[in-house]
Amino acid sequence: MLELRYDPIKSQKVAYATKRQGRTFHPPDDYCPLCPTKSNKIITEIPESDYDIVVFENRFPTFSRNPDKLVIGEANNEDFFSFSKKQSKGICEVVCYTPNHDSFLEDMPIEKISNLIKVWQDRSYNLGKKDFIKYVFIFENKGKEIGVTLSHPHGQIYAFSYIPPIIKQELKSSKDFYDKNKECLHCAVIKEELKKGSRIIIKTGDFIAFIPYYARWPYEVHIYSLRHMGNLCELDDKEVTSLAEVIKELIARYNKLFNFRMPYVMVIHQNPTDNKDYGYYHFHFEFYPPYRTKDKFKYLAGCELGAGTFINDTLPEEKAEELRKVNIYS
Amino acid sequence: MKRDETGLIKNGMRKSNSIDSKVNEMSNKVRSKIFADKKCKNNPGLKKRVITKRDGRYLIYYDFKKSIVSEGTKCLS
Numbered sequence: 001m002l003e004l005r006y007d008p009i010k011s012q013k014v015a016y017a018t019k020r021q022g023r024t025f026h027p028p029d030d031y032c033p034l035c036p037t038k039s040n041k042i043i044t045e046i047p048e049s050d051y052d053i054v055v056f057e058n059r060f061p062t063f064s065r066n067p068d069k070l071v072i073g074e075a076n077n078e079d080f081f082s083f084s085k086k087q088s089k090g091i092c093e094v095v096c097y098t099p100n101h102d103s104f105l106e107d108m109p110i111e112k113i114s115n116l117i118k119v120w121q122d123r124s125y126n127l128g129k130k131d132f133i134k135y136v137f138i139f140e141n142k143g144k145e146i147g148v149t150l151s152h153p154h155g156q157i158y159a160f161s162y163i164p165p166i167i168k169q170e171l172k173s174s175k176d177f178y179d180k181n182k183e184c185l186h187c188a189v190i191k192e193e194l195k196k197g198s199r200i201i202i203k204t205g206d207f208i209a210f211i212p213y214y215a216r217w218p219y220e221v222h223i224y225s226l227r228h229m230g231n232l233c234e235l236d237d238k239e240v241t242s243l244a245e246v247i248k249e250l251i252a253r254y255n256k257l258f259n260f261r262m263p264y265v266m267v268i269h270q271n272p273t274d275n276k277d278y279g280y281y282h283f284h285f286e287f288y289p290p291y292r293t294k295d296k297f298k299y300l301a302g303c304e305l306g307a308g309t310f311i312n313d314t315l316p317e318e319k320a321e322e323l324r325k326v327n328i329y330s
Numbered sequence: 331m332k333r334d335e336t337g338l339i340k341n342g343m344r345k346s347n348s349i350d351s352k353v354n355e356m357s358n359k360v361r362s363k364i365f366a367d368k369k370c371k372n373n374p375g376l377k378k379r380v381i382t383k384r385d386g387r388y389l390i391y392y393d394f395k396k397s398i399v400s401e402g403t404k405c406l407s
Binding site for chain 1: 371372373376378381383385387388389390391392393394
C-alpha cells in the first residue's frame with residue numbers, strides 16, 4: 001500500500017509504503033541484486049553482464065508513477081482523516097555507480113565520479129521535466145549504521161510530486177533574505193566562511209567544502225559551488241570534474257579520520273522543477289556522518305526528534321580542523 | 331596541479347588565484363543572474379539505452395567510454 005497521509009498537527013506529509021517491509025535485506029554477496037547478471041542461475045536487477053552506470057526504478061518504491069487508487073473516506077464523510085489522504089505519486093530510482101560490488105564512490109577514478117555527476121544531471125533534467133514532478137531529490141545512504149540494506153555502491157533518486165519540507169524551508173529563508181538584501185543567502189554564507197576560514201575543509205577555484213557555522217552533526221559538511229547556480233544541471237564540464245575531485249577528497253578525509261569507511265548520508269539540495277522562479281536558491285551538497293568520535297554515535301533523541309532542536313556536542317571549527325589535518329596521502 | 335595516483339589534488343587547503351576575485355564578483359554576478367532563466371538542459375552527448383523490465387519498470391544503461399581503469403574486485407566473476 002502506497003499513500004501520503006497529511007498530519008494536520010505538524011502540517012506535514014508522511015509517506016506510507018508497506019511493501020518496503022519486504023525489501024531485500026543484507027543478501028549474501030553472491031546474491032547482490034545490484035551486481036550485473038553473470039549467470040543464468042542468478043538473475044539480478046541488471047540483465048547485462050557488465051555496465052558503467054545504471055539507473056532503474058526501485059522495486060520497493062516509496063512513490064510510484066502509477067500509485068494505488070485511494071479509498072477515500074466512508075459514506076457521509078464519516079472518516080475524519082479522509083481529507084488528508086493523497087496518492088503517493090512520484091518516481092523512485094536506484095543509481096548503481098559501478099558493477100564492482102566491493103568498491104565505494106571514493107574508490108572510483110575522478111573520471112568515473114564525473115560520469116556519475118553527469119548521470120545525476122541527466123536524471124534531474126529528465127525527471128524534473130515530467131508534469132507531476134516538482135522536486136528531484138538525489139541522495140546516498142552509506143553504511144550499515146545508516147540502515148543501508150544493500151552494500152553494493154549505489155545511491156537513490158526520489159522524484160517528489162511536492163516540494164519536501166526541508167527544501168521548502170530553505171527556499172523560504174533564501175527568498176526572504178533575497179527580498180531584503182538583494183543577494184543570495186547561500187553566497188553570503190560562502191563569503192563569510194571564506195572570510196573566516198576556520199571551518200573550511202577544501203577550497204578549489206570552483207567549490208568550497210566546509211562545516212557550517214550552524215552544523216547539526218559534528219562532521220556535517222556542505223559543498224557549494226562558488227558560482228551562483230540553482231541546479232546541478234548548470235555545472236559545466238570543468239566544474240563537474242572539480243566537483244568530482246572535491247567529493248572524492250572529502251570522503252577520503254572522512255575515511256582517514258578514524259581509519260574506517262565513514263558512513264554518511266549525502267544529499268543534494270537543488271531548486272524545484274515546478275516551473276517557478278527560484279533564482280534566489282543555490283544548489284549544494286550536504287553530508288551527515290553519524291559519528292561524533294571514533295566509537296560514539298550522535299543519536300537523534302528527545303530534543304532532536306521531539307522538539308526539533310539539534311544538540312551538537314562539538315564545535316564546527318574544531319571538527320573542521322580535524323578533517324583538514326587528516327593526511328590522506330600517507 | 332599535482333595529482334597522486336588516487337587522482338586527488340594535493341593539499342586540502344589548496345589555493346587558487348581565481349578564488350578571491352570570484353568571491354568579490356559573486357555578489358554582482360548573483361544580482362545580475364539571480365532571476366535569469368537557468369533551466370536544465372538535456373545533455374545530447376550522453377549515451378544511454380533504455381529497456382523495460384518484465385514487471386514494467388524501466389532500466390537505463392549509461393554507457394561511457396570503457397577506457398577508465400576499473401577499480402576493485404568484480405562481483406560474481
